[in-house]
Amino acid sequence: MSVQEYLDKHMLSRKLEDAVNAAVRAKTPDPVLFISNHMKKSVQSVITKVKARQILDSRGIPTVEVDLHTNKGVFRASVPSGDSSGMYEAVELRDGDKGVYLGNGVAKAVKNINDKISEALVGMDPTLQSQIDQAMIDLDKTEKKGELGANAILAVSIAACKAGAAEKEVPLYRHIADLYGKVSPMLPVPAFTVISGGKHAGNNLAIQEIMILPTGANRFVEALQMGTETYHHLKAVITEKYGTHDCNVGESGGFAPNVSSFREALDLVKEAIRRAGYTDKIQIALDVAATNFCIGTRYDLDFKSPQKSGQNFLSAEDMVELYRELCNDFPIVSIEDPFDKEDWEHIKRFSSTGICQVVGDDLLMSNAKRIDRAILEYACNALLLKINQVGTVTEVIEVVKQAKEAHWGVVTSHRCGETIDSFIADLSVGLSVGQIKAGAPCRGERLEKYIQLLRIEEELGDQAVYCGVDWKQ
Ligand code: PGA
Ligand code: ZN
Numbered sequence: 001m002s003v004q005e006y007l008d009k010h011m012l013s014r015k016l017e018d019a020v021n022a023a024v025r026a027k028t029p030d031p032v033l034f035i036s037n038h039m040k041k042s043v044q045s046v047i048t049k050v051k052a053r054q055i056l057d058s059r060g061i062p063t064v065e066v067d068l069h070t071n072k073g074v075f076r077a078s079v080p081s082g083d084s085s086g087m088y089e090a091v092e093l094r095d096g097d098k099g100v101y102l103g104n105g106v107a108k109a110v111k112n113i114n115d116k117i118s119e120a121l122v123g124m125d126p127t128l129q130s131q132i133d134q135a136m137i138d139l140d141k142t143e144k145k146g147e148l149g150a151n152a153i154l155a156v157s158i159a160a161c162k163a164g165a166a167e168k169e170v171p172l173y174r175h176i177a178d179l180y181g182k183v184s185p186m187l188p189v190p191a192f193t194v195i196s197g198g199k200h201a202g203n204n205l206a207i208q209e210i211m212i213l214p215t216g217a218n219r220f221v222e223a224l225q226m227g228t229e230t231y232h233h234l235k236a237v238i239t240e241k242y243g244t245h246d247c248n249v250g251e252s253g254g255f256a257p258n259v260s261s262f263r264e265a266l267d268l269v270k271e272a273i274r275r276a277g278y279t280d281k282i283q284i285a286l287d288v289a290a291t292n293f294c295i296g297t298r299y300d301l302d303f304k305s306p307q308k309s310g311q312n313f314l315s316a317e318d319m320v321e322l323y324r325e326l327c328n329d330f331p332i333v334s335i336e337d338p339f340d341k342e343d344w345e346h347i348k349r350f351s352s353t354g355i356c357q358v359v360g361d362d363l364l365m366s367n368a369k370r371i372d373r374a375i376l377e378y379a380c381n382a383l384l385l386k387i388n389q390v391g392t393v394t395e396v397i398e399v400v401k402q403a404k405e406a407h408w409g410v411v412t413s414h415r416c417g418e419t420i421d422s423f424i425a426d427l428s429v430g431l432s433v434g435q436i437k438a439g440a441p442c443r444g445e446r447l448e449k450y451i452q453l454l455r456i457e458e459e460l461g462d463q464a465v466y467c468g469v470d471w472k473q
Contacts, residue, residue, distance in 0.1 A: 010042075020035060047069070047070055048070060049068075050067075052067075052114055055078060058416075058445040059417045061081065062105050063081055063417065068156065075126075078155060078420075080388055084199075089365040089386075090389055091150055092388065093109040093150070109151050109152035117136060121160075126163035126166075129160060129393055132156075134394070136148065176427055179394075186434075188428040189435050190435075192231065193210070193439045193440045194254050195256070196249065197256065198293075199289070200250040202250075205256070206293050206301045208287045208292070210284065211287070213285055213471065215283050218468065223466065224441065234268060238257045251417075252440060252446065253440025253443045253446050254440050283331045284330055284331050287361065287437075290337050290338055323338060323350065324353070334356055334358075335350075336359035347360075366383070371402050382472075385433070396427070409471070409473060410433035411436065413438075422449050425438075434471040434472055
């Protein structure tokens with residue numbers, strides 16, 4: 001289309017005149033800026049280009065970053081990646097060429113965006129999230145997004161969501177709330193990782209994470225302070241007991257002391273909470289990630305120990321008893337993946353005790369069918385939401401609806417391989433999930449999520465509501 005045809009089609013001469021008149025009426029001190037903003041609003045935005053590149057996540061492993069261009073700006077998003085993966089989650093496309101980044105390159109996913117996805121999306125309105133996501137699903141044609149790669153699709157989906165918010169001139173969390181329909185935004189309770197173990201650290205601790213939840217805070221800013229102070233007290237407690245070398249941190253920033261039992265690690269955390277002065281205001285959550293150490297029907301608590309004696313195997317019944325005792329002796333309110341991901345029998349039995357929130361991560365893989373089954377069988381009562389296991393913003397919203405309709409809790413989660421994208425912070429507020437797990441209150445890629453929540457709380461001002469004691473939502 002020639003410029004003249006474009007001007008005629010959009011009646012820009014008339015709109016320019018309107019903009020000049022509006023600037024005069026508004027007595028603006030900066031007419032050029034006023035007129036250009038006015039003109040920008042008068043043309044509906046469309047996607048003009050989608051350009052991806054390979055970047056690195058926080059572990060130094062390749063991942064996808066995308067710049068989605070509209071005629072109003074450029075919107076950037078990148079996707080995380082984790083250790084755990086399962087057959088029910090969306091497929092992360094990796095090149096597999098062992099000579100390049102040890103097979104972890106994402107050049108194919110990047111190419112899929114730059115060629116096929118870009119071609120399919122150019123001209124679309126960025127506010128129409130579900131149509132954009134559907135266009136990519138249709139293009140992929142596979143059930144688990146293995147053709148284009150869920151890493152490619154999600155990066156574009158998030159970037160489009162940011163562009164949609166900008167087009168509507170609303171904050172990202174507000175746009176997400178609109179997509180969900182009728183949600184009043186709330187700030188989630190952060191679950192800060194303070195001790196790392198399992199596959200996330202080189203110590204002997206079998207359990208993957210011990211987290212602290214400042215449920216007794218009144219605002220998010222206070223929760224961040226409480227969590228951070230406790231984290232620093234914990235560093236001092238560990239140093240006194242084991243020396244500074246045990247203060248090395250795991251992939252999500254939690255300390256990785258070489259403790260020999262769950263109980264020993266929990267004692268350290270309890271002492272740190274006490275020293276920080278937050279007993280009764282901070283509660284504890286565990287991510288056992290028990291699939292990592294389930295051998296047949298038994299659980300090997302020494303699975304990382306170099307001197308395995310083979311003495312520390314527990315049956316699933318023993319594990320139930322252990323959890324019962326720990327919940328009694330420590331302020332534990334939530335346990336994630338307490339059993340192997342296929343051990344439905346014991347997770348059901350444990351959930352039925354009602355001792356604490358039971359979160360399904362590896363059990364569910366954020367998969368709608370697994371969630372359905374878990375709802376029907378009362379297997380757990382909270383969803384760990386890993387957005388890259390789902391693949392599009394629209395489907396993420398659907399699984400959150402599914403969990404909420406079952407009156408489950410929802411924990412929006414980072415992955416161990418993170419980027420500086422803070423989308424999950426806005427997502428948590430927009431969907432009003434009660435909990436967010438984004439690692440320790442340190443390390444840039446973790447902090448970016450928490451700091452975005454601070455900014456949102458500040459922006460909401462008097463309207464800001466921190467979930468606090470209502471963290472189960
Ligand atoms: P992952 O761990 O990102 O390594 O899968 C996160 C979790 O298990 O919660
Ligand atoms: Zn987990």
